[in-house]
Amino acid sequence: MGGQAARSPEFVQSLERGLAVIRAFDAEHPQLTLSDVARRTGLTRAAARRFLLTLVELGYVHTDGRLFSLRARILALGYAYLSGLGLPEIAQPHMEALVAQVHESCSVSVLDGDEVVYVARVPTKRIMTVGISVGTRFPAYATSMGRVLLAAQPADRLADYLATARLQQLTRRTVTDPAKLRAILTKIAAQGYAIVDQELEEGLRSLAAPVHGAHGAVVAAVNLSAHASRGSFELIRRELLPPLLATARRIEEDLRGPS
């Protein structure tokens, strides 16, 4: 999970810096000047310029001479991962059936370091939708999918996580005490699902179940999220948990393939 280790002698620093330049762009900063990129990456202007011009030559970045922005080619990098994973394609029809049944948004995510990363999402048809898409990241400790995935970690990795993760008070309900979080994760591992009540964002409840791969290990989590206005915590558990668990089982059956 986190931690900046010493770099091996074979480490290619130019690659690290080039990838940092790509990651300098985000939803709030889709267009950056050379100075912006230098400041956001900690590179000198001369170095930032070399990496930006290289990315322009390779077709990953567009520039009008002053402003730089990412181009669609950049999607090819992440697409290799998503298409190789297979999971989103297998999960999608089951997620769609679940959303049609319960009218709440369904997502599948995997753990990346201390965060969950969405790899598939089926939003419900509401006027107000949350701005979550494939690639969105949230801190694992405050989300139902993150807790399901943390609960499935080997003991040593979990201990390392609890010792090092920064548990921030995101809402007044967020659990930030490592000992309390460990107790919650133990319970989740035993019961096979997690429910999180407004710990990531006020008004947002979600429940998640683990998805086991063909070899039995937890490979992902699947969730449903619901606005608090849908009803009480207990009502959500009663209405949404059984179909969610059934969906997780169907995805697992497809992952195992024809027997």
Next chain:
Amino acid sequence: MGGQAARSPEFVQSLERGLAVIRAFDAEHPQLTLSDVARRTGLTRAAARRFLLTLVELGYVHTDGRLFSLRARILALGYAYLSGLGLPEIAQPHMEALVAQVHESCSVSVLDGDEVVYVARVPTKRIMTVGISVGTRFPAYATSMGRVLLAAQPADRLADYLATARLQQLTRRTVTDPAKLRAILTKIAAQGYAIVDQELEEGLRSLAAPVHGAHGAVVAAVNLSAHASRGSFELIRRELLPPLLATARRIEEDLRGPS
């Protein structure tokens, strides 16, 4: 649009090679050995090893010591582009409404070099779904969205494309004659939509409309695809074209923002 130009003296070759290592992985090759990566990138084994180990240290690649595979962190690279684009989020609810109305899959794509890249997709709820997701690429000339996007290119870029693109016979119907393709694109520019009848794949018809951004330029294309079993070319045009054009207009209105 394609073409390998001479590299500038400031070009960072290590970054190009590192990105090539990432792109060596794909749906058919989600796990690669060091030798595989060297062969697929044209790098020496020693160089491939340095880049792979760097990507492992940075958390983008996983290895068991022998096999290498991409990790979820790689999505962060493409996510910056998608979230900065704004378009998928704006288009999604309109695409969902269209799919609910016509029961065919809807996609939005942009042009990247000679290919279209999917940036949003709402599949229809069918048992058989096509394995297309965000990041999927197709050659522009054989797809309805590609033709809409090509038809909106400045004359010099279009001439360059027609002079250099490799127009391959993907089905027995694919138009591969540049002069004929140019005539088709002229017609598309005039009529404001494209219909492609089984030129990318036998049995697959699709129609696409341009999406104009706030400043009037074509920023994307939106399409519907339908299996040939749905009915004749004319039936598809009559049933699907009006709702598709209406959807494109609604997306454009939202892109312009409150007036």
